[in-house]
Amino acid sequence: xxxxxxxxxxxxxxxxxxxxxxxxxxxxxxxxxxxxxxxxxxxxxxxxxxxxxxxxxxxxxxxxxxxxxxxxxxxxxxxxxxxxxxxxxxxxxxxxxxxxxxxxxxxxxxxxxxxxxxxxxxxxxxxxxxxxxxxxxxxxxxxxxxxxxxxxxxxxxxxxxxxxxxxxxxxxxxxxxxxxxxxxxxxxxxxxxxxxxxxxxxxxxxxxxxxxxxxxxxxxxxxxxxxxxxxxxxxxxxxxxxxxxxxxxxxxxxxxxxxxxxxxxxxxxxxxxxxxxxxxxxxxxxxxxxxxxxxxxxxxxxxxxxxxxxxxxxxxxxxxxxxxxxxxxxxxxxxxxxxxxxxxxxxxxxxxxxxxxxxxxxxxxxxxxxxxxxxxxxxxxxxxxxxxxxxxxxxxxxxxxxxxxxxxxxxxxxxxxxxxxxxxxxxxxxxxxxxxxxxxxxxxxxxxxxxxxxxxxxxxxxxxxxxxxxxxxxxxxxxxxxxxxx
Numbered sequence: 001x002x003x004x005x006x007x008x009x010x011x012x013x014x015x016x017x018x019x020x021x022x023x024x025x026x027x028x029x030x031x032x033x034x035x036x037x038x039x040x041x042x043x044x045x046x047x048x049x050x051x052x053x054x055x056x057x058x059x060x061x062x063x064x065x066x067x068x069x070x071x072x073x074x075x076x077x078x079x080x081x082x083x084x085x086x087x088x089x090x091x092x093x094x095x096x097x098x099x100x101x102x103x104x105x106x107x108x109x110x111x112x113x114x115x116x117x118x119x120x121x122x123x124x125x126x127x128x129x130x131x132x133x134x135x136x137x138x139x140x141x142x143x144x145x146x147x148x149x150x151x152x153x154x155x156x157x158x159x160x161x162x163x164x165x166x167x168x169x170x171x172x173x174x175x176x177x178x179x180x181x182x183x184x185x186x187x188x189x190x191x192x193x194x195x196x197x198x199x200x201x202x203x204x205x206x207x208x209x210x211x212x213x214x215x216x217x218x219x220x221x222x223x224x225x226x227x228x229x230x231x232x233x234x235x236x237x238x239x240x241x242x243x244x245x246x247x248x249x250x251x252x253x254x255x256x257x258x259x260x261x262x263x264x265x266x267x268x269x270x271x272x273x274x275x276x277x278x279x280x281x282x283x284x285x286x287x288x289x290x291x292x293x294x295x296x297x298x299x300x301x302x303x304x305x306x307x308x309x310x311x312x313x314x315x316x317x318x319x320x321x322x323x324x325x326x327x328x329x330x331x332x333x334x335x336x337x338x339x340x341x342x343x344x345x346x347x348x349x350x351x352x353x354x355x356x357x358x359x360x361x362x363x364x365x366x367x368x369x370x371x372x373x374x375x376x377x378x379x380x381x382x383x384x385x386x387x388x389x390x391x392x393x394x395x396x397x398x399x400x401x402x403x404x405x406x407x408x409x410x411x412x413x414x415x416x417x418x419x420x421x422x423x424x425x426x427x428x429x430x431x432x433x434x435x436x437x438x439x440x441x442x443x444x445x446x447x448x449x450x451x452x453x454x455x456x457x458x459x460x461x462x463x464x465x466x467x468x469x470x471x472x473x474x475x476x477x478x479x480x481x482x483x484x485x486x
Contacts, residue, residue, distance in 0.1 A: 001477060008470050019462045020233060023455045024219055028075060030451045033094055035065045037242045037449065066093065068229050069240070070221045074214040083205035084109040087212050096158045103160035104197075109206030113197040118157070120190040125153045127183050145178050165194060238456040243448045248456045251441065256460075258330055259437040261353075262360050262426060269357070270364035274411075277365075278372035279399055285377070294370075301366040309359045309432040316355065326352050328434035356433045360426070368411055375407035382406075405479045412475045417468065 039061060066072050074090045081087070085105045092098040097118075104114050132146040152168050152175075159165055169191050176184045222239070225232030230239060238248040281290045317327040331349050379385065380403055388402050389395075426439030438457050445453040476483045 001474070005470070005474070008473070012466055015466060016463070019459060020223060021219075023459055024222055027222075027451050027455050028218065030449070032449060034069065034242055034451070035062050035071065035093075038065060038240070038245055062093070070218050070226065070229070073221060074212070074217045076217055076219050077214060079212050079214065081210055081212065082106070082109070083208040083210050084111055084203060086111055086115075087210075100158050100160045106206075107160070107162075108197055108200060109202035110197060110200045113193060113200060117190065117193045117197060120186065120193055121153055121157055124183065124186045124190060125150065127186060128153065128179075131180055131183065142178065145175050149175050149179070149183075162198060169194065233459075238459075239452045241450055241453050243445070243450045243453070248452045251453055252438070252456055252460070255437050255441050258435055259426065259439065262356060262429075262435070262437065266357055266361035267364060269361045270368050271411075273361075273365050274368035274372055275404070275408075278369050278376060279404070281369070281373050282376045282380070283395065283399060294373075297366045297369055300362060301370075305359060305363065306428045306432060308362065309355075309429055312355050312358065313432070324351075325355050330356075330433075330435055356429060356435060359429050359433075367414070371414070372407060372411050375410050376403055379403045379407045408479050409476065412472050412479065417465070 039058075071093070072091060079090075081089070082105070085102070089098060089102060089105075092101060101114060101118060104117075105111055108114065128146050128149050132143065132150075135142050135146070137143070149172060152172050156165060156168050156172075159168070169187075172187050173191065176187045221230065221232070223232050223234055225235060225237060231237040236249055238252075240246065241248050241251055244251065277293070281293055284290050313327055314321065316322050316324045330352050332352075376399070380399075385398060385403060388398050393402075426435075426437055427443050428439075429435070430437045430440040431443065438460070441453060442457050444450070445457070
């Protein structure tokens, strides 16, 4: 058994590696720019501004934050490109402009002309912004024209369709008649550069594939860290939250204990209740108790969890009925003094945990009981059960000693799926009872597009699934001595 467990733990390594690859590529291909999102959230933080952290220049802020997040590095250990494309295209930001340049290279294959076209656009944008800053605010017509031109330049930087570019260039030339000679000349040069680009022919380099190797890359930094800004995922550092600009693991450690509690305790409670209940139902098969309990379990299973949770709150946390338990939260709102001992803190916290624990446990109790009852009935039809009865053993002893162990195997199989189910199903329960767990963390991170937090939670869920499979295999051997893992 020890050798089998060791081999299974070794298999965790490639599995977690595949999970890390999937989660990493999900992270880097999510829509939006994390830098802009973090700068926006920082600007809205109380008593904290972007300029107080990074300086006065917006572009400097973006550059420093990209270096902090490692976005200025290539994506992976190797990349494939055509010989016509530059090997430093990954350094261009924003990402949509980089993608536009990549498409233009694939269409035309002349990086020199494409680079000139892109630099001309950047120069025109700078000139328009400078002229806009010199015009008085009362000159609304000129300001409106310059604003339209800035919008057109931004659209051109993100557009790769030839006809769209030509259309917007014509609009720019018309609007430039109302601007300075410098801007007019720059737009004429831009139009000429794009005309040369469309007339150029692809070189042989456009069809030659080139593989670039990058020892320093985003995935390596994400996995192993850089020794400065991050320690890497393998060290438990999942980066910085886009919403709070705080380490992700700080957010996780605050919520993980509650999720583990509401995953482990209800499951243990479900096993403690479902095993004797299923034995009693089988012992009284087709009698009134069995029929009524089967109907009750079917009814209980059909209740939506949010409705059942709301019903518990209305009955047992409502001043109009029975206010036996608090309505929300996981601990008293009053401050617990440091001299409070463990049992004092526990007694004051338990009332907050009872109703959520019932909501977590009731569906597991129904599933385990129904599955165990079916498995017991199937096991009781086996030949060795008939032999045990022929020896004169009581029905209770036959059930508990001979049938129960084999009947537990299908129920144990659920162990691998219970922990992920508990985390995924906890979103509704944690929202109803205001529990600060991973379920509500998933919901909040999806709403705010906080992808590092989402990836961390999903990675933890995957790890819990692997542990669940291992625990299931170990319990197989404990419950059934005939099972041996070689």
